[in-house]
Amino acid sequence: MTSPASSPTSGQFPQMGEHPGEPHSDSLGDKLNALRAAVLGANDGIVSTAGLVMGVAGATADRQVILIAGLAGLVAGALSMAVGEYVSVSTQRDTERALIAKETRELSEEPEDELAELAGLYRQKGLSEELARQVAVELTAHDALRSHLDIELGIDPDQLTNPWHAAWASMISFTAGALLPLLTIALFSPDLRVAVTLVAVGVALAGTGLLSARFGDAPVRPAVRRVVIGGVLAMAVTYAIGSLIGLGIA
């Protein structure tokens, strides 16, 4: 769980408007999570559908057969991505909610221990004993739960990730990614479709590789190289297998 490091109060003195229960717009963490899911979804949609239609194109030049296989793969993949994202983000959110409930209970049952704990955490951060105590007392008076969630668990109760956002984002992006190889393979004539799909997919994967590297603050070139080589390899393998099967059938 990597929630963005937040110091909820620092920039906001003197008028702090945040209290639990107040409506907040979509949080940044939630948006980033949805964007990350979207890029991964597009990438998966491109690679798996490209591999699928290339495999079928290796076996047959029949446009309808290729299209049916590609469409089935698109729908199955998009649904599977959505379910996967929903489950994983829901689990993460359940974990965060359980932690919030536990912290709430501890605060009501043993407030003195919790105050000492908070002061201890600020001492560990480098504050003197008196200042840490004062910080803990003032934060507890202002919003005890939020203070504990922030420094103890790195959770912002307003920024719990939404499983539906992640599910929709990955489903839509998988579909968008899958449409590219589906369209190139369907629109071009049998002698062109494989080459055009190969090039279009390579270019698109370079794009998703670049974006995902940017999101992860990773070096761009190795990320792009990896995803393009991986995608081209997937198409080459399925095309080869499809061709072999096509020869056997013919």
Ligand SMILES: [Zn+2]
């Ligand atoms: Zn605590």
